Amino acid sequence: MRRTLRRSLNLFVGLSFPWLLSHFGIGGAFLLYALLNVLGGLICIFAMVETRKKSLGAIRRLLTPTNSRVDIQRR
Numbered sequence: 001m002r003r004t005l006r007r008s009l010n011l012f013v014g015l016s017f018p019w020l021l022s023h024f025g026i027g028g029a030f031l032l033y034a035l036l037n038v039l040g041g042l043i044c045i046f047a048m049v050e051t052r053k054k055s056l057g058a059i060r061r062l063l064t065p066t067n068s069r070v071d072i073q074r075r
Helices: 002-047 056-063
Strands: none
Touching: none
């Protein structure tokens, strides 16, 4: 899965870079990629759940919607 995602992102960068270079120049191309990285960082900071020092049960409760009818089987 990770390999497919990495290859897809490499394909996106490889195909978009020449077009960005011709339309916006080297500075514009790298500025766009930098802004995409900042956006990804903000998504990681604000949308991901902190799991440090939490039990597996606490993490499950955080990630399971409250209105869900999913029954988690206990072992």
